[in-house]
Amino acid sequence: MVAQGYTREEGIDYDEMDVKSAFLYGTIEEEVYVCQPPCFEDPYFPDKVYKVEKALYGLHQAPRAWYETLSTYLIENGFRRGTIDKTLFIKKDKGDILLVQVYVDDTIFGSTKKSLCNEFKGLMHKKFQMSSMGELTFFLGLQVQQKKDGIFISQDKYVAEILKKFDFATMKTASTPIETNKALVKDKEAKAVDIHLYRSMIGSLMYLTASRPDIMFVVCACARFQVTPKTSHIHVVKRIFRYLKGQPKLGLWYPRDSPFDLEAFSNSDYAGASLDRKSTTGGCQFLGRRLISWQCKKQTIVANSTTEAEYVAATNCCGQVLWIQNQMLDYGFNFMNTKIYIDNESTICIVKNPVFHSKTKHIEIRHHFIRDSYEKKLIQVIKIHTDHNVADLLTKAFDVSRFDFLIADYSISEVSFEGSGPIHLVADETVYKEWEDRMERAATTASSLEAEQDSGNINRTQSMATLNESFP
Numbered sequence: 001m002v003a004q005g006y007t008r009e010e011g012i013d014y015d016e017m018d019v020k021s022a023f024l025y026g027t028i029e030e031e032v033y034v035c036q037p038p039c040f041e042d043p044y045f046p047d048k049v050y051k052v053e054k055a056l057y058g059l060h061q062a063p064r065a066w067y068e069t070l071s072t073y074l075i076e077n078g079f080r081r082g083t084i085d086k087t088l089f090i091k092k093d094k095g096d097i098l099l100v101q102v103y104v105d106d107t108i109f110g111s112t113k114k115s116l117c118n119e120f121k122g123l124m125h126k127k128f129q130m131s132s133m134g135e136l137t138f139f140l141g142l143q144v145q146q147k148k149d150g151i152f153i154s155q156d157k158y159v160a161e162i163l164k165k166f167d168f169a170t171m172k173t174a175s176t177p178i179e180t181n182k183a184l185v186k187d188k189e190a191k192a193v194d195i196h197l198y199r200s201m202i203g204s205l206m207y208l209t210a211s212r213p214d215i216m217f218v219v220c221a222c223a224r225f226q227v228t229p230k231t232s233h234i235h236v237v238k239r240i241f242r243y244l245k246g247q248p249k250l251g252l253w254y255p256r257d258s259p260f261d262l263e264a265f266s267n268s269d270y271a272g273a274s275l276d277r278k279s280t281t282g283g284c285q286f287l288g289r290r291l292i293s294w295q296c297k298k299q300t301i302v303a304n305s306t307t308e309a310e311y312v313a314a315t316n317c318c319g320q321v322l323w324i325q326n327q328m329l330d331y332g333f334n335f336m337n338t339k340i341y342i343d344n345e346s347t348i349c350i351v352k353n354p355v356f357h358s359k360t361k362h363i364e365i366r367h368h369f370i371r372d373s374y375e376k377k378l379i380q381v382i383k384i385h386t387d388h389n390v391a392d393l394l395t396k397a398f399d400v401s402r403f404d405f406l407i408a409d410y411s412i413s414e415v416s417f418e419g420s421g422p423i424h425l426v427a428d429e430t431v432y433k434e435w436e437d438r439m440e441r442a443a444t445t446a447s448s449l450e451a452e453q454d455s456g457n458i459n460r461t462q463s464m465a466t467l468n469e470s471f472p
Contacts, residue, residue, distance in 0.1 A: 073127055082330040090330055097332060108136055142211060154251025155211045159244050162204045166241060173246030174239050178218040178397045183274040190230035198229040201237050211252050214407055215240055216296045217394050258288035262335040264321050266342050267391035268313035270306040273298050279309035282394030283317035285324055293320055296394040308363055310344040318370040318379055337377050341384035348381045
């Protein structure tokens with residue numbers, strides 16, 4: 001039985017809109033009534049309605065009701081909620097730790113001690129009707145291959161689906177996702193295209209950026225023209241698909257044997273947005289050689305200089321670093337004085353110089369918290385040569401040689417600065433052969449409650465992803 005939640009109006013039938021998925025274990029605190037299902041009306045009481053006691057799929061209160069039920073149960077059994085991520089639950093036993101991550105009605109968990117995992121499965125089975133799907137192999141559309149030397153995350157099955165959906169299976173391939181020196185403009189004189197098709201293609205690509213940062217910049221650029229898309233815009237989108245056809249099996253590789261130092265890269269493209277001359281912010285954060293977060297976003301202000309654009313980008317990167325630092329505390333890691341690599345000397349001088357002078361007094365005050373973070377030694381800013389700034393990939397288009405260089409799988413020893421790792425995507429054929437034979441859904445899932453989830457549920461926010469990544 002599914003409630004027709006879409007017929008309700010905010011402020012009248014409920015107070016807060018939440019995600020669409022729902023659960024049957026939560027208790028509804030409000031007084032809610034639903035009509036009898038069509039074709040299943042009670043012949044003796046056709047005009048009566050049902051009073052809801054438990055959460056139903058479709059009700060806007062259902063997700064919160066389920067979360068309260070689950071979190072209360074876990075806290076009562078020795079877990080604590082994450083400080084930053086409230087869907088993360090942690091339990092420590094002497095020197096071991098058990099981590100439980102909840103997403104809607106899916107749960108993934110891991111521990112440094114296998115017996116803690118077994119205890120958790122037993123704990124959940126006592127209270128809920130759950131199914132244990134074994135080792136994590138598939139989660140929220142991401143294929144996860146756990147190997148002895150690391151973890152490989154990809155979406156090649158999804159790539160094949162969207163190529164088939166939009167009839168690109170037989171198209172020619174492209175070497176890069178976007179051409180250089182061809183800025184996207186409104187192009188009012190060009191012919192309009194099917195707006196629903198354009199938005200569908202953009203939405204499909206946005207979902208793919210969860211594991212493919214190599215297309216992040218161009219997808220975000222194309223997403224700005226969803227109101228009145230023209231033929232020139234859909235031509236660029238089609239090139240992205242042709243690039244994916246040529247590189248369908250790239251994914252993120254997280255090596256087991258790699259340093260575990262948090263460091264970040266920041267960059268910007270001054271006045272790169274042709275419509276309003278705003279700059280583009282690009283940033284990425286690593287744990288050793290493991291990319292865990294990346295950003296590509298048009299700035300909200302019009303920068304007066306390259307230095308200002310770089311300063312705003314560095315501030316954005318600093319904010320992300322501080323968030324990661326606090327998140328990692330829940331995992332038991334304390335990262336201080338995190339390195340942020342910047343290729344603009346003037347920006348570094350502004351961060352280190354506490355004096356507001358005529359060149360920087362016009363910059364909005366909210367961007368200056370990076371100075372406070374520097375003074376407290378939460379971060380340090382380090383000059384890096386532009387050629388080695390991997391965040392460059394998230395700010396502009398490149399020719400084939402530069403693009404391939406940025407995404408190449410090169411080792412740390414080939415880079416001129418110490419301790420940094422390149423973004424790299426890896427195409428591992430053995431992974432995909434194994435995948436053809438094994439495609440299990442990972443996590444502990446409420447089997448009796450399985451409902452088809454909207455593929456757009458894994459929203460990374462406009463142009464930010466928080467998974468580790470690698471490049472082609």
